Amino acid sequence: MFVLGVLLVLLVLQLSESSLQINQYLQGGVSAALESRVSRMNLTVAQGSTARLSCNIRNIEDDGISWIRLKDYHILTNGQVTYTRDARFSILHSPGSGEWSLQIVGVQMRDAGEYQCQAATSTGTITLSTVLHVANPQARILGSREKHGKVGDLVQITCELRDNVGTPEFVFWYHNQTMINFQTGVRVTTSIIGPDVSQLWLASPNTTMSRLDIRRTRMEHAGEYTCAPSNSGNDTIRLYVSADSSLSFQQLEQSSSLTSSNGGQTHLLFISGQISCLFLLLKFVF
Template sequence: MVSENIKIFIFTFHLLSSTQVSWLKRDEDHILTAGGQVYSSESRYSVSHVRHQKLWELSLRDVRLTDAGLYECQLTTHPPTSLFFTLKVVEARAVIQGAPEVHVQTGVRLRLHCSVEQATEPPIYIFWFHNGSMINYAPRRPLKVMKHNFGSSLIISNVTWDDAGSYRCEPHMAEPANLTLHVVAGKWRCGGSPFCQNEIMREKHAALHNGQNDVTGEETVPTSGSAHLFNAPLLIGYLTLILGNYCFQTLSSHWLRRL
């Protein structure tokens, strides 16, 4: 796996103690080591020999995708002996279910799951970030992080406007994954009341001023006191119309009786 360290062992039992081992990258026709000497210009290779165990060890640090290929181990026996092996290198990556965008309502329970694919072993850690800040150990946030073998779950028990924004799942030695969370008003809160909708917009506007990004694409309503009276002119117009109509009918009846 990319960024890992690997070691390749070979034992020379039943062979003469003078037997030497050489390592080659066969598909590039490149000599890596001969005996205890490293000939590769790549400093990530090293070789060791434990004589009493008749053990030869080739080490490669910080594995890269370009290290994949056919390798050969040559022994100075008579006749010469060669062992071949193929190194396959994979690049682990994180995947968040539902990415790249998820829409949720306020007040619901949300579970974001991140899995690590093509990993040769479980990652040491998996960090979650919200708008650039790590939240695995955030004490004042009502959330919970649960780590699994090859994954992690982020659970938000009660979604609010503050939870909107970008999320990143970043495992050890794996490509991170990103997701954008859009938060919209929960239908259960208002029941069609315009005043309740206005309160929701005020909460949303306050969340924006607290440093959160609005990702719902909805227009915010100013939080001034006049926002609560947005229906007042319409109400006054209705009252004026009703009163004028009543006065007209009264005057008309009075003049008709006189005639």
């Protein structure tokens, strides 16, 4: 019985020690390893923006972690040292923290691809992959490439930004080469819209609409208008202003169409008369 009691005490002590080691193991470097062993992540950013590829691993040496670009197997960083001449790449790390994020400023289409954060720990090498997708959204001014108005009218020009990665920080409007967002007589309204089942037109997700209102159009308002968002390509249209306030552009188009139609009818009557004369001549001869 005495021997059995001693064995039981030793077993309890061993279990307690093992439990303590497991807790220390999970709270130390291995917890970082478990935290980093996740499935491959996807990150989508707009061209020209800043991308931050996350890597959070604790309790490792500064030179024990590296970022690798897989498409050319280029080692971009090791610890806090950068091994590329491209100044857009840098490492984000604060002493004592577990953050080892890779930052890419001014992302370009060529930066798309897979990046790996590799860390050497006491339990082996930990790898965290991030696939970077670079979007190139484009602005599009709705309607035709040429718009027409008359002096004194309210002119509205609407710009659509589809499939954006986040909300644009700003949408600037230009008249020729001059930014006009804050000019007197001009108002710019920018908002994010979503699908509206009550409308025939359904906006796609992450659609931003920016509208330019020119309250009282003058002759000097004629020219090119450009919609220039912060994270998208630009789009430009031309505005023509008519000095005749008594006749709208639509009426001018209808008048031109009617003139063309009447001209066609006159031409048909002329041909019909020629054919009749030809028949009479043939009847007289024969």
